[in-house]
Amino acid sequence: MSVGRQQPGKRAATQADVARYAGVSGAVVSYVVHNGPRPVSPETAARVREAIRVLGYRPNASAAALRTGSSKLLGLVLPEFDNSIWADLAVAVSDCANARGYDLITASSGGDVTLEQQHIQSLSGRQVEGLLVTCVEMIDPAIDGVADIPTVLLNVFSDAPGVTSIGVDARQGAIDGVEHLLSHGYDTVGLIAHRGIDLREEGWRQVREAPLGPIERDASTRQGGYDAARRMFGSPDRPRSVFVCSDMQAVGCLRALWELGLRVPDDVAIVSFDGTVDSRFTAPPLTAVQQPIATMARIAVDLVLDGPVNGVHHRVVEPTHLVIRESCGC
Amino acid sequence: MSVGRQQPGKRAATQADVARYAGVSGAVVSYVVHNGPRPVSPETAARVREAIRVLGYRPNASAAALRTGSSKLLGLVLPEFDNSIWADLAVAVSDCANARGYDLITASSGGDVTLEQQHIQSLSGRQVEGLLVTCVEMIDPAIDGVADIPTVLLNVFSDAPGVTSIGVDARQGAIDGVEHLLSHGYDTVGLIAHRGIDLREEGWRQVREAPLGPIERDASTRQGGYDAARRMFGSPDRPRSVFVCSDMQAVGCLRALWELGLRVPDDVAIVSFDGTVDSRFTAPPLTAVQQPIATMARIAVDLVLDGPVNGVHHRVVEPTHLVIRESCGC
DNA sequence: CTGAAAGCGCTTACAG
DNA sequence: CTGAAAGCGCTTACAG
Structure with a gap:
């Protein structure tokens, strides 16, 4: 069994070990490893390759990095x-x-x-x-x-x-998402936002003069989205639709709506921001502003x-x- | 603005640069950076630290790795x-x-x-x-x-x-999950499994002499779980409950069940394997065999x-x- | 086509 | 408490 060959304390082979084994100089070893910059005769190269194989040589990346600066x-x-x-x-x-x-x-x-x-x-x-x-x-x-x-x-x-x-142009992305919801004729579009300043929030504010709906800010996590949604949709004057600033928050939001017995999209329509694979597999799958x-x-x-x-x-x-x-x- | 100071082509300061600036040897620079192994007088140390700060010195990790082997x-x-x-x-x-x-x-x-x-x-x-x-x-x-x-x-x-x-003891974990479903009195427990051999599958088989239900194998992804669930639950002789070998597959499975109009747990009960944060935020949240x-x-x-x-x-x-x-x- | 040698930037005995 | 020097394992002009 090949894995059985693992042994403790074995020192890694160096370029010098390979050179000695193959009867060449260290430079030649380097030349064959990198296929240049100097030519090596086929016979010598074969000997070196054999030595590399036998000794299990792997060039020390730290040494190479130190030498080349790369x-x-x-x-x-x-x-x-x-x-x-x-x-x-x-x-x-x-x-x-x-x-x-x-x-x-x-x-x-x-x-x-x-x-x-x-x-x-x-x-x-x-x-x-x-x-x-x-x-x-x-x-x-x-x-x-x-x-x-x-x-x-x-x-x-x-x-x-x-x-x-x-x-991405997050402001424009948010505007696109919010306007899509408005195009469905929903009268209110709430916002579940990140903490701190966020261009998505600015986009949402920018779509209309008057606020489109309530806003809740929380952490950019499933839990944050869940908590924000419980606050936003726990009250009777909940919005008819919501733009959520990240897929993670949208996943939490979906869970909160499910707990509250609100159906998506029948009771609440959602558009989220990110478009990760998560948004493709929620129930229902999320319409999302996708980042490339x-x-x-x-x-x-x-x-x-x-x-x-x-x-x-x-x-x-x-x-x-x-x-x-x-x-x-x- | 601090970020404005970025300039192209600036060479990183070396130990020698710091030593020169502080008027000491390279060894002393090393001693103050590592707080040893030799003592350095407070005055000298302060001068070195100042030089490090001014020059923005960060020790070259490749050189240290090469020297120490670590x-x-x-x-x-x-x-x-x-x-x-x-x-x-x-x-x-x-x-x-x-x-x-x-x-x-x-x-x-x-x-x-x-x-x-x-x-x-x-x-x-x-x-x-x-x-x-x-x-x-x-x-x-x-x-x-x-x-x-x-x-x-x-x-x-x-x-x-x-x-x-x-x-983990995946076999025992699967047995625990399957037995939990059986303890609810469900007559059938399907299995959505990974491709290839899997101890979870063995655990599921091991619970009873006779097969507990149908088995579908697919990729360990949301899509794989979705596809497997569509196959398993698309037919009328679907199982009453299912053990899913990963959270990813369970997320896909939930989505498939939602599409098929089957409610969880009323129509189909699910236990999954992994217990990642995903399993906490699905709707409904997943009972899961959690890996530590x-x-x-x-x-x-x-x-x-x-x-x-x-x-x-x-x-x-x-x-x-x-x-x-x-x-x-x- | 090949080798001897310098040097990348460190750390650490060794000497003082 | 401090310095001069060796050497980690490479790559690459340089010389042959």
């Missing part, structure tokens, strides 16, 4: 993991990174600016070649002090000079790797896309 | 990310790692054994000090060849000598870091815990 590592900092939108982003970024030969270190700040700052410092110490940061706060001082690392802010709308950011996560991930990775990034104000805004499912009553 | 990096390989149970595991492992001063590189194999193998090789090249692997196959040859890295298999039930693994993910993550991290691990057959089995919610009809 760690082949990207860093991703997220507010939290327990939210499909960030989990989706992590997957998408990881895939893009891998496709370009990079590994990804992901760190979650739990919404704590201090922790976020620590992670960024730690990642920069690891000489990551690019840093993707989804800030806890709109513009975050933590990205300061890592000026030597190409950084892009994700899902944040910074107009600061010298900062590159990418995100995969596209944003790809652009962000390309940006940090191919720049220009730092010191350049570059602001990529991707459009959202309303996906009609059943929760809106279409 | 990368302070852990590796986690998962089948896929788009499943709450793995996302939860990634969070839990990341937290444990961070608490011990380690960063985590997470790689997802997408269920592909070749890709899994590549990731393991890549991670081992990065000199990760521990490797946590959730195998695509029950016992995986890919963990071979990295004998110098402490490795533990997660959520896998290997009796192979020389392999350390940790997971945080506990397993902690034990796994402690094992790879404090061993003994490789070459030792050590098999940690954690109990599951049935969490009663509403989908079972209690």
Whole structure:
């Protein structure tokens, strides 16, 4: 059984071990591992490859990184993991990174600016070649002090000079979602919002002069959406429809409505924001303003790797896309 | 504005830069950064700290890793990310790692054994000090060849000598879930299972001599659960209750039942396996056999870091815990 | 086509 | 309490 061969304390083979075994110099080992930059005769290359196989040699990435200054590592900092939108982003970024030969270190700040700052410092110490940061706060001082690392802010709308950011037009997305509900003839559109400032909330306010309905703010979690919905729909003057600022909150909202015996979309119509896989499998499936996560991930990775990034104000805004499912009553 | 200070091309400060600025040797810089192992006078230390601050010095982790042989990096390989149970595991492992001063590189194999193998090789090249692997196959040859890295298999039930693994008693968990349904007096208990061999399926079979109900196998995703449920509950001889082998599949199943106009638990009672946060916020919330993910993550991290691990057959089995919610009809 | 050697940025005995 | 120096394992001009 192959796994049985695991033994404790075995020292990893080095380039020098391979060179000795194959009777060549370390340089040649490097040449065959990287297929260059100098040519190697087929016979020698074969001997080296055999030695690599026999000794189980894997080049020490730290040594290579130190020598070349290239760690082949990207860093991703997220507010939290327990939210499909960030989990989706992590997957998408990881895939893009891998496709370009990079590994990804992901760190979650739990919404704590201090922790976020620590992670960024730690990642920069690891000489990551690019840093993707989804800030806890709109513009975050933590990205300061890592000026030597190409950084892009994700899902944040910074107009600061010298900062590159990418995100959707959340205000317009919210407007699209709210107007879709209005187009169904619902007289009121409540809002379940995040805590803190949010362009989605601004979008909702902007659709009409007068408020469209009640607003409840809570955490961007299932529980937050649940609590907000219990408050909003527990009273008799509940709105006829609601725009929810994240899929996570919408999942909690759906659960609250179910408990209250309110049917979706018959009693309450819902449109949510994010369009993660969660929104496709609720009952009923959620009509949602979809963020193009995969596209944003790809652009962000390309940006940090191919720049220009730092010191350049570059602001990529991707459009959202309303996906009609059943929760809106279409 | 602090972020405005980002400039392109700035070279990161090195230990030598700090030493020069503070008028000390590199050794002293190292001593104050690590608070040892040699003492430094308070005045000198203060000067060094000032230099570090001014120059924005962050020690090069690659150089330190190369010198000490300790990368302070852990590796986690998962089948896929788009499943709450793995996302939860990634969070839990990341937290444990961070608490011990380690960063985590997470790689997802997408269920592909070749890709899994590549990731393991890549991670081992990065000199990760521990490797946590959730195998695509029950016992995986890919963990071979990295004998110098402490490795533990997660959520896998290997009796192979020389392999350390940790997971729940899935067979017993399934038995508990199925028996709970039977205790409600339901005459049939269907099974929505994973593809491939699965101890949960064995547990379900083991409860009675005769089959308890129909079985449908599909992917461990929301879509897989949805498809399986459509097949199982689309026919008139549908079971009165069902045990679903993962929360993801249960979410899809709930959606299918909703489409078919079947109420939970009145028409169909459900118990699922995993107990992730998803199971708490479905409508109705799912009674579930809960895996102690945080506990397993902690034990796994402690094992790879404090061993003994490789070459030792050590098999940690954690109990599951049935969490009663509403989908079972209690 | 191949080898000897420098140097990436650290940490840590060793000497003072 | 501090410094000079070796060496971790690579990659890459440079010389042959």
